[in-house]
Amino acid sequence: MDDQGQNVHLEGPARRVVSIIPSMTELVVALDAREALVARTRYDRDPSLAYLPSLGGTIRPNLEAIADLHPDLVIAWSDEEHSPLSRRLRDMGIPVYHASVQRIEDIHRHAQRLGHLLGRDAEATGFLSDLEARLTAVRETPHPGTPPTVLYIVWHDPPQTAGPGTFLDEIIEIAGGRNVFHDARSSWPQISMEEIVRRDPDVVVAATRHDGEPDDGGWLRRPGWQELTAVQGGRTLAVNADLFNRPGPGVAEAAEILHQYLAGVTEARAGGSELDEANRTEPGTVP
Amino acid sequence: MTGVAPRLGTLLVLLTGTALVSVSIGAARIPVLEIIPALLGQIEGTSRSILVHLRLPRVVLAIGVGGALALAGTTFQALLRNPLAEPYVLGISGGAAVGAVGVLVAGLGARLPWAVPLGAFVGALLAMFLVLRVARAAGGSRLDSRVLILAGVVVGAFFNAVILLLLSIADVESFRSAIFWMMGNLSGATWSGNALLALYILPGTALLLALARPFDLLARGEDVAFHLGVRVERTKLLAYVVASLLVAAAVAFAGVIGFVGLIVPHALRLLWGPGHRLLLPASFLAGAAFLLMADTVARVVIAPAELPTGVITALAGVPLFVFLLVRRGVQ
Structure with a gap:
């Protein structure tokens, strides 16, 4: 299920992933699935992703370039739902995972769901408990x-x-x-x-x-x-x-x-x- | 209320009243009676900081820019004898925008705040120079107003394409800054910037005001003006250059604020007739008051956010202008 309430069904774990949301790209990497990424945007400045081809900006990514990479999962902004990008990707039979991220709890949700889609359930659990532990440690050290x-x-x-x-x-x-x-x-x-x-x-x-x-x-x-x-x-x-x-x-x-x-x-x-x-x-x- | 002095007096009172209201309202309300004590340092705190460092320079900038744009608009309409002429007719807005947007897209806006006005000013001068050259090359020794308009339009179209090119390679943040700049806003007002602006506006305004009689004669046609003793070509070139410098300086500090230079002169002509002895100073005062009102609305209407001033000048100016136009048509 994605943030548009649509079920994203994959035959097996995603192997060729395109994310046009930089924070979700980072999440994929954090779930130990870096090798599944087949592209990046120009906002993904992490040197360890520099080897990937860039699709340009995140607002109007190049549809042809995405299709040419034969992805089995595209992660797109939730408000892209009605955009030509999402529609045409789905017409081509490419599953699209729509994500909206505003709060920290959204990161939890996407970590679990993407973890599942990437076959990284255990990594997602580990990532989330680590995230929670670090945030709790900060929260529980108040200032005078x-x-x-x-x-x-x-x-x-x-x-x-x-x-x-x-x-x-x-x-x-x-x-x-x-x-x-x-x-x-x-x-x-x-x-x-x-x-x-x-x-x-x-x-x-x-x-x-x-x-x-x-x-x-x-x-x-x-x-x-x-x-x-x-x-x-x-x-x-x-x-x-x-x-x-x-x-x-x-x-x-x-x-x-x-x-x-x-x-x-x-x-x-x-x-x-x-x-x-x-x-x-x-x-x-x-x- | 038929002479020049009473009408200018009325506009001066309107401008002063608007300035007092504008200084008083905003994020922190400053009662009119506390303005002077605050300026003298008898009132301390954030209200005084806001007044001295943000609001007053902004009010002064609005007066300078509004006045300069309306005066330049009147000048261009007189010279080109074309009702659609406005301050940006010689491609100045396009040139300024290329300069400013170029600086922003290059990512220099954060490190060098003065680079944006400088880039805009240089771009504006470049555009003016280019348009005059094209017009001269095409029109021979005379400055033909039709050729000049055409040159302004094509040079402007070229600059627009450059702007679109720059915007399409910009990242999200500089894109936002660039769009905000192009809609025109006065939030960059500083005392030092205003001093620099005054170096252009004070002598430029004085020069243009002195050209009231030649403008009146030019309105009857260039041949008539020539036979009545106007040195037509020299007057035209001087007026183009001075008005363009005014606009370039205004655009550098306030971005592209539209409609002030088009609507204010026309509104005044509809109200008080075409005589330039009244029209030139009146357009400066009315333009100043109009932009000041628009900027005050832009500051307060969606507080704590701010609208670009150029949005208000168009939203408020166009209906007002249509009203004046229709009313004259009915009479």
């Missing part, structure tokens, strides 16, 4: 004092954040912070600079760079950012968008990185203003 408010920047121009009901909202909470836009009305709201300054978060976490790219925080010179106490106090964390903006197996690592950073922030806060002063740094970067 009130949770710092966190502004998460999905992209800076125009500023877009993660609202309620998203895995990032969950990760912030698990890591011991409070999402400053937890009360937003949509999942991925675009927000104005005035509203950001008004809410004045304790910490700014920004996914403005990809794997291997530098981020010198140049975008913080755009109007308004310097007015934030978080920016003035050097409490900004530039994170890898390929890790943080993806609801895949990387959520545990993302939670651990954020938890560690918030631990430093709350420690400095507990140590008084002197320590806070000493802690002033350039925008932090996580390798």
Whole structure:
């Protein structure tokens, strides 16, 4: 069963898989089924996947290129259901697994189902218990004092954040912070600079760079950012968008990185203003 | 209410009122009476930060850009004697967009925030230069307005194709940024940017305002104007270049904001007639007030998010313009 309520039936474990959802590609790899992948998108920047042919972007993948690979399973966005892509793949007799991923619990569901489709049931169980254990370990190490408010920047121009009901909202909470836009009305709201300054978060976490790219925080010179106490106090964390903006197996690592950073922030806060002063740094970067 | 001064006075009052309302409302409400104390530093905190570093520069930018676009629109309509002429008729928006989108797609937007306005400005100048060259090459020593329009259209179409090419190779994030830029928005306003913009707008506006009489005479035809003592070719070239520089500077800081330069001059002509001694300064003031209103709506209507300002100028401007047009038709 996929997220469109359709049964995906395979004769045996899938051997030739095309995923046009980067987080699901990572999940397939995490389920120890890397060798089943026959293609990638250009957003799958993991060097260990570089040998695979790229289908281009994820929004309009090249149908002919997909068909040419003779896949026995295609993993596509759930809202692709009514798109020509899904219809034509099914017309060609290629099974399509539709996935929507917003929350961490969605990762559980897809791990189990894809594990089954890939003949990796045991790996799925192992992966999920490991994921759960890592997230629990983070959750059960709280920070002293009130949770710092966190502004998460999905992209800076125009500023877009993660609202309620998203895995990032969950990760912030698990890591011991409070999402400053937890009360937003949509999942991925675009927000104005005035509203950001008004809410004045304790910490700014920004996914403005990809794997291997530098981020010198140049975008913080755009109007308004310097007015934030978080920016003035050097409490900004530039994170890898390929890790943080993806609801895949990387959520545990993302939670651990954020938890560690918030631990430093709350420690400095507990140590008084002197320590806070000493802690002033350039925008932090996580390798 | 028939002279130039009372009408300009009315527009000035309208602009001032709009500016006060605009400064006051937004994510943080700042009562009109607290604006001055906040500016003097008697009120501290986030409200003051928002006022001084975000809202005021944005209000000033809206006034400058709105005024420049409407004034340039009036100028182009006078020169080309074509009601469809607007600030981007010489391909400036296309050139600016190629520059800005190119910078964004190259992934330089995050590291070098000033690269986007610079790219847009350079692109705009390139487009203007190209269009003038094409028109000169095709039209000989005279600047033929029909050839100029045609050159603007084809150069613009070429730039549009380049933009589509750039967008189709862009990744998701820069695609979003590029689309947002092309819809026009004023969220990038800074005091230093405004100072730079003023270097173009103040002398440019003064120059164009001084051309009211030649414009009036040109409206009767280039031959008539020539016999009445207007140095036609020089006036035209000067006006094209100055108006284009105004538009290029505006586009660099605000993206492509449509309809202000088309609708405001026409609306004023419908209301108050075609005399340029009134029309030129009035279009600056009315354009400024109109863009300021549109930007205020764009800021607050779906708070805490923001709409691109260019969306509002079209949504509000077109019905208003149709109303004026129909009303004149009925009379």
